Amino acid sequence: MPNSVAEPHHQNGVADPKSSNGNASGKPFKIFIGYDPREDLAYEVCRYSLLKRSSIPLEIHPIKQSELREKGVYWRERGKLESTEFSFSRFLTPFLANFDGWAFFVDCDFLYLADISELFRLIDEKYAIMCVQHDYAPKETTKMDGAVQTVYPRKNWSSMVVYNCGHPKNRVLTPEVVNKETGAYLHRFQWLEDDDIGEVPFVWNFLVGHNRAVEGDPSTYPKAIHYTLGGPWFEQWKDCEFGELWLKELEEMRKDEEVRKDEVL
Secondary structure (H helix, E strand, C coil), rough: CCCECCCCCCCCCCCCCHHHHHCCCCEEEEEEEECHHHHHHHHHHHHHHHHHHHCCCCCEEECCCHHHHHHCCCCCCCCCCCCCCCHHHHHHHHHCCHHHEEEEEECCCCCCCCCHHHHHHCCCCCEEECCCCCCCCCCCCCCCCCCCCCCCCCHHHHHHEEEECCCCHHCCHHHHHHHCHHHHHHHHHCCCCHEEEEECHHHHHEEECCCCCCCCCCCCCCEECCCCCCCCCCCCCCCCCCCHCCCCCHHHHHHHHHHHHHHHC
């Protein structure tokens, strides 16, 4: 398993930390991945896929509800419509990054196929957040392991967000606000104006079953696959679209783990 902090993979990687990841200090870019015990394997593969392909240093943290409760920064009761443990805790990302620099949140049910530095080069300081602005209304009534599928404006926008953590408007996202505000307020980014939200190409949050890759058009090829309805880590979704790519990544991850064990021995 790769370390939490990944060193650049080659000498000719991104040289300017300001242009590559928005952090003028040149420190590793902070990534927060939503964590749910039912999807531990999904988290590990997502993390592995990010680190394996990154040409810039990354600092990856799981957003674990149990740990946040122990620290006293998350205390709201789980609602019946929350399909994962990080449905609301995800919005603590700017707080967890000390309201400093840029940080990245992503659901655990992602598989990265491209170098994340490509996404970070799209960062524009004028925005409070940047994300894929899907127009998505799922037909299914359930997802994953039977979780209820809810439909609301800006659905899936919050599943992958690049936060300008030092932006004055994001300072409203304190533990007190995240613990009391409604799902509509948080998932629809109602603390922001529309002009505060920058757009990222859909290929960075490619929804399985919704988005389509067009043959001969590289601009439609997924850079990050989002198994939003369920992925191969669930038995009932083992044959889903793009499932073979996730299973291949899992196999590679396990082989790397074995190699590292052998090196230690």
